Amino acid sequence: MIGFDPMYFLFVGPGMLLALWAQYKVKSAFNSGHEIPVASGLSGAQVAQKILDAYSIKNVGIEEADGFMGDHYDPKAKMLRLSHEVYSGRSISSFGVAAHEVGHAIQDAEKYAPLVIRNGIVPLASIGSNLSFFLMFIGAMLNYYNLIVLGIGAFSLIVIFQLINLPVEFDASNRARAILLKQGLVSPSEEKEVGKVLNAAAMTYVAATITSIMTLIYYAYRYGLIGGSKNDE
Ligand SMILES: [Zn+2]
Numbered sequence: 001m002i003g004f005d006p007m008y009f010l011f012v013g014p015g016m017l018l019a020l021w022a023q024y025k026v027k028s029a030f031n032s033g034h035e036i037p038v039a040s041g042l043s044g045a046q047v048a049q050k051i052l053d054a055y056s057i058k059n060v061g062i063e064e065a066d067g068f069m070g071d072h073y074d075p076k077a078k079m080l081r082l083s084h085e086v087y088s089g090r091s092i093s094s095f096g097v098a099a100h101e102v103g104h105a106i107q108d109a110e111k112y113a114p115l116v117i118r119n120g121i122v123p124l125a126s127i128g129s130n131l132s133f134f135l136m137f138i139g140a141m142l143n144y145y146n147l148i149v150l151g152i153g154a155f156s157l158i159v160i161f162q163l164i165n166l167p168v169e170f171d172a173s174n175r176a177r178a179i180l181l182k183q184g185l186v187s188p189s190e191e192k193e194v195g196k197v198l199n200a201a202a203m204t205y206v207a208a209t210i211t212s213i214m215t216l217i218y219y220a221y222r223y224g225l226i227g228g229s230k231n232d233e
Helices: 006-034 044-054 084-087 092-107 112-139 147-182 188-222
Strands: 059-066 071-075 081-082
Touching: 006 092, 006 188, 044 059, 044 081, 044 084, 044 092, 044 147, 059 084, 071 188, 081 092, 081 147, 084 092, 092 112, 092 147, 112 147, 112 188
Parallel strands: 059 081
Antiparallel strands: 071 081
């Protein structure tokens, strides 16, 4: 039956600690990056517009989003949504985040394969995240093994999504740094500082993915797909 299991913390605990550490690192990297002004004096929104212009991307808008760190590119609406700190900010962090999000818009315009695959998997992954725990719980209650396996399969969709998301995120950051430098929007030393912010952000994705993989392995172990026994109590 489902209940408290110390093995869960053995499997998933290290990933959770890594995720907490990554969250802390990204917060402090963002905060220190916000304290470094950029010589060009542009805002995040202005930098984003300059990059879009340089790539002749005319169908993508830029607007201010609500909430802290709510920065994202919406491929359906063709809209870059930047948090207030990034939209109006004139710092290393604002530049890094704005350029990263434009990186996603460029991926979209170029039909970058991992992004196309990722967007295709989004509906499946959201079904998986809604159904997996329910299926495992009911399966364990009714002692219906196939339902548990189905639940674990549904959870693996989330892991697949996260694995495909990693190259998408790394690519957006690499593009951002290269473009900022190439367009003369930052100096080489500023580009290094941008890199610190973006690398810290990338770590949070890596930590979340590791946590999900370990959770999947835990379920597979707990329900006897690997190692242990499905009847252990
Ligand atoms: Zn991103």
